[in-house]
Amino acid sequence: MGILIRFLSQALPTLLGAVTILFLLLRMIPGDPAQAMLGADATAADLARLRQDLGLDQPLWVQYGVFLRSFVVGDWGNSIVTKTPALERVLEALPSTLMLCVAAIVLIIAISLPAGVVSAVRRDSWVDYGVSLVVFLLMSMPQFWLGLLLLLVLSYWLDWFPIFGAGEAGDLLSQLHHLVLPSLTLAAGFLGLVTRLTRSSMLEVLGRDYVRTARAKGLREPVVIVKHALRNALLSVVTVIGLTMGQLLGGAVIVEVVFARPGVGTMIWDAILQRDYPQVQAGVAVFAALFIATNFLTDLLYGLLNPRIRV
Amino acid sequence: MALLAVSNLATEFKTQAGPRRAVDGVSFAVERGEVLGIVGESGSGKSVTALSIMGLIDPQVGRIAGGSISFDGQDLVGLRLAELQALRGRRISMIFQEPLSALNPCYTIGDQIGEVFVAHGDGAGPATRGRVLELLKLVHIPDPEGILRRYPHEISGGMRQRAMIAMALAYTPDLLIADEPTTALDVTIQAQVLNLIDRLRRELKLAVMLITHDIGIVAQYADRVAVMYGGRIVETGPAETLLIAPQHPYTIGLLASVPRLGTGRSRERLREIPGTVPSITELVPGCRFAPRCAHRMARCGEQAPPLEARAAGHDAACWWTGAA
Structure with a gap:
């Protein structure tokens, strides 16, 4: 209710x-x-x-x-170019874009949380400095440039990854293979943000009295750090990851175009170039709805994580 | 053999001016079943002494620089972390000043108490729940079943500190370190909590290190007292003799600053010790209390006075002997 x-x-x-x-x-x-x-x-x-x-x-x-x-009433008009319902076209392209964003989020969580925790626990060590260096490098590279660089080195020179497309329909392995570079590019800028935030929230939380209490109880360090410190540090990190999800949608436009991936991003891009206004309108409206939905879900998740504001 | 024998303990912290000692050559012992009161103003090194015993000095900012802490014959200084962890919460427990911040806001009271058993290999489950309930009853928490499921912010300060005590008593430790256990509580709750600690330590035969800045609390609950100033013990002795015949000017000052009711002198101005406690970067050579002392002599600024016997079991570190 x-x-x-x-x-x-x-x-x-x-x-x-x-x-x-x-x-x-x-x-x-x-x-x-x-x-x-x-x-x-x-x-x-x-x-x-x-x-x-x-x-x-x-x-x-x-x-x-x-x-x-x-x-x-859901009548969002037809695309001027294809003459088919604009909303339908967006919904058809959506899974590919969502897959890209979810992959980026998974990368952010899998890389940034451990990196931030380790930096905080071993603060001012070479590990901490190393993480900071990598993070600042990633944060300061524009997405389109990083994408092109990855394509040049890993796809064109080394031939490790495909250059464009989203992979064979129905072939999960091929799709994942096509997903690596785009999701990495999309995640890059946010990796820095979330790592720094995890580090600083962990540093703050590690100084709290309840962390000292946990140690005084005889708990082992991994339990102290994950169960008592990280759990509290996550409260602020989750909010930012949730907001990131919305911003990733914007980044997806650039990444999809650079990697020539089908998706809502490329669709909006093409529609803008072709002055296909109903199509732009439908694409952006769906993005806006997704953005609002993720923010709303983030709010709910924060409430679940924080007993002090649980309803 | 004393349960706890701290000998010449020195704990230092990194400061911008280099390492500085917050605890400098502290020695004392706690016998089984005894209450040792440690008194001093904020910054005198009481809490650092307690954290040193627990091995909880953050290695990023400080370390134990010397001395020994013998607990039941085993030196805790230099002990491996795993061995320390096996002692913490099981044979030595600690409760803290502010129970709201000392409890994790994200977990229920029951979870946080039960965790002590899990940490020491007793697993979770229905048996643990029963033990947690027993503990909550032991510390006289009304409606223990309900409190079990509550989060720290949902219960009162007094209940939180009782829950902390229950947590500390999970394994009936040999030594309970209570660091300003009632400072954050209302006066009426203070008495309840202190009486609870006093009753439990008699029933369970605990040794207690009662750390406080309130010499009145020490007078009521401690068997022996150690007065700390500037990271050193300046006077120590049995509670009755030390409080009645204090030898050190600092102890005399502390006692004189306690407000008294009904003595016919109520209109008298409350006396204070001039000056403030030095921070660890501004400690003077010689006696550290000298700059604030009314009985200061030339010698005080040059040579630190050693702890010397003034009466049976009653030592003071002061060149001035006028009090006797």
């Missing part, structure tokens, strides 16, 4: 805000959609008719009302 109220009071208004901004952004893009759709040699009569069909001759607030109504 509490969850439902929170969903209605937080997630829904945010989603409404997001699609409103999306609506306004698309109207602010310079140029005339009718002109873009019909091409430079369209007649004035054709243009006027299309504008009427699209409702572009209506006042902005009427357009907004129409937009909202069709958004709510």
Whole structure:
């Protein structure tokens, strides 16, 4: 019940805000959609008719009302390029993108949490300095550049990984093989953030009285560090990983384009280049919904992890 | 043989000016079943002494630089971590000043007490639950079944400290170190908790190291007293003689600063010891109390006075002998 109220009071208004901004952004893009759709040699009569069909001759607030109504009933229009429902195309491309983001999250958790914990436990040792160095290197590389670098070295020169695509449909091994470089590229920037955050929360928590109590009880160090320290440090780390999930969606656009992977990212990219507004609108709206959903889930997870705010 | 014999203990911490000793040449003993009160202001080295005994000095910031800590014939200094862990929570237990921060907010009381048994190889399960319930009853927690499932933030300060005591008593240790166990509690709860510790140590024949800045608590509960200042013991002796006939000017000052009721002198101004406790980077040579002492002599700034007998079992480290 509490969850439902929170969903209605937080997630829904945010989603409404997001699609409103999306609506306004698309109207602010310079140029005339009718002109873009019909091409430079369209007649004035054709243009006027299309504008009427699209409702572009209506006042902005009427357009907004129409937009909202069709958004709510799920009628998100057809792609101008393929003439098929825009939402359907997004949903078809979604699994590939989600797979990329989930792989990146798995990498972030598998690499950053242990690296951050070790850095904190062995602070100011060469391990700590080594981790910091790698982390800062990864954080300071732009995604598109790192992606190209990995492609050049590991795919083109060494031929360890495929250069483009998402792998054979139905062949999990091939798909995973295609996933390695893109997910690594996508994760890279966040690896640094999450490692640093894990390190600093662990350092803070390791100085707490209850960690001393745990040691005074005779618990062994791994239990003290994982059960007592990490469990508390995770409270702040989980929030950031959850927010990261949303940001990964944005990064996925760049990574999919660099690695020529099919997905919502490449779809939005192509749609922007082709002025396929309904398609851009559908893609971005789904991303916004996913972003809001992950934030909402993060909130719930935080509540589950922290007994002090459990409802 | 004493249960615990600390001899010439020195514990130092890294500071910007190099290593500095927070505990410097401390020696004392605790007999089985005895309550030793350790008194001093904040920063006098009481807690560091306790943490040194537990082997809980964070190696990143400090270390035991010398001396020995003999517990039941075994020197704890330089003991392997695994051997120390086997003693902690089983034969030597410690309770802390602030029970809310000393308990992990993410686990229930029952979980945190039961963990002591798991740590010492007794496993979890229904038998452990029964033992935890017994412990909660032992420390007079009402509704032990309910408290078992509660998180630390859901119960009162007094209940939390009782839960801490229950945790410390899981294996009926030989030595209980209580570091300011009631400082964070309301006055009425303080008395309850101290009386509980006193009753339990009689029933279970525990030796207790009662660390406090409150000399009144020591007067009521301790058999013997050690007064610490600037990382050293300045006076030690049986509670009755030390409190009635203090020898060291610092002890005299501490006793004089206790407010008294109903003595007909209530209008008298509360007396204080001038100055403040030095931090470990500003310790002076010679007697460390000299800068604040009313009986300071030229010699005090040059040579540290040794602990010398003033009466049977009553030693003081002071060049001034005017109190006797």
